[in-house]
Amino acid sequence: MHIHILGSSAGGGFPQWNCNCTNCDGYRYGTLRARRRTQSSITVSGDGKGWVLFNASPDILQQIHDFAALQPNRRLRDTAIRGIVLIDAQIDHTTGLYMLREHTEPLDIWCTEPVRDDLTHGNPIFRLLNHFCGVRWHPLPIDGTAFSVDGIEGLRFNALPLKSKAPPYSPHRENPHLGDNIGVTITDTRNGRSAFYAPGLAAIEPHVWNAMQAADCVLVDGTFWTDDEMIRVGAAPKRGLELGHLPQSGPGGMIEWLDRLPAATRKLLIHINNTNPVLDEDSAERAELAAHGIEVSHDGLELEL
Ligand code: MLT
Ligand code: MN
Ligand code: ZN
Numbered sequence: 001m002h003i004h005i006l007g008s009s010a011g012g013g014f015p016q017w018n019c020n021c022t023n024c025d026g027y028r029y030g031t032l033r034a035r036r037r038t039q040s041s042i043t044v045s046g047d048g049k050g051w052v053l054f055n056a057s058p059d060i061l062q063q064i065h066d067f068a069a070l071q072p073n074r075r076l077r078d079t080a081i082r083g084i085v086l087i088d089a090q091i092d093h094t095t096g097l098y099m100l101r102e103h104t105e106p107l108d109i110w111c112t113e114p115v116r117d118d119l120t121h122g123n124p125i126f127r128l129l130n131h132f133c134g135v136r137w138h139p140l141p142i143d144g145t146a147f148s149v150d151g152i153e154g155l156r157f158n159a160l161p162l163k164s165k166a167p168p169y170s171p172h173r174e175n176p177h178l179g180d181n182i183g184v185t186i187t188d189t190r191n192g193r194s195a196f197y198a199p200g201l202a203a204i205e206p207h208v209w210n211a212m213q214a215a216d217c218v219l220v221d222g223t224f225w226t227d228d229e230m231i232r233v234g235a236a237p238k239r240g241l242e243l244g245h246l247p248q249s250g251p252g253g254m255i256e257w258l259d260r261l262p263a264a265t266r267k268l269l270i271h272i273n274n275t276n277p278v279l280d281e282d283s284a285e286r287a288e289l290a291a292h293g294i295e296v297s298h299d300g301l302e303l304e305l
Helices: 022-028 060-065 091-100 113-118 125-129 206-214 229-233 254-259 284-291
Strands: 002-007 041-045 051-054 081-085 107-111 135-139 155-161 182-188 194-198 217-221 266-270 294-296 302-304
Touching: 002 060, 060 091, 081 091, 091 107, 091 125, 113 135, 125 135, 155 206, 182 206, 194 206, 217 254, 284 294
Parallel strands: 051 081, 081 107, 107 135, 194 217, 217 266, 266 294
Antiparallel strands: 002 041, 002 302, 041 051, 155 182, 182 194
16 A cells, blocks of 8 residues: 655644744754644555545645645546545644535545534534535444445555544533544555554553554654643643643653554654654654654655555
8 A cells, every 4th residue: 555644744734834932943944954744644545546535634735736646637627536534523634625625526525423523513614515515424433344435446444433632613622422533544455564543642542552553554643742842832731631642752652652562563653743842853852763763754755555
């Protein structure tokens, strides 16, 4: 399978438009070695022709522009995106749906019922899209049942519920429901190789850990280095865990978990917040990740499994 990282950043992107933290300011003025990053999305294909879009980022038009395979030019109005899988209903994962409104048929969207509810009521994107191309909702099973996407050859998908956070506008924000947030295992049915994708992950429950251990590659929550990062930087009075993101450092952090995976597992962080010191390629934190064999994904990165 081919995995193409469209956007490796958390909400806000990097640099963030209104942010002057060390990272954003350092990038802007060229005093820091770092890559620009767009917001949270990947796309996956079995045959290189039909692609599944995971999340629809606010930066989607730029991301499509930067990845030619998504525009095969077979007719006047065309796209290689055959279906869209939403991990949750967060702004950084769904706003790009508005940018796809010129589609010539309804958008085929796989998401859970709670996510569909949020996108019908709190942030009624699905209702608005009905005034344009419309939406064909496919209920996304979270009981372990596999699903496939029409037009996608050789890939199977398995979703599981996990602990993160529903969006601030959701009635589930402080009252979590199963399926507000999911992780997905993507399996190539020809060679059996698989990737586990979870850009928002606050706690690694046993069923999540099983999925991580079974995958050849994990692409997991890289939002914050420390739980108090936003507070320390002065960006917001919120802890990472309160926002639904397990920090990398410290006891019980993501590094400790990733260390326990089989040596052959490829380990990548994704959904990296602009305040995270690992964005600075010369930082001690980045070197620590490297010492643990953990990669920091970046926009345009291609994974072949
Ligand atoms: C999150 O991952 O916590 C949210 O997407 C942040 C946001 O975009 O508001
Ligand atoms: Mn996010
Ligand atoms: Zn910043």
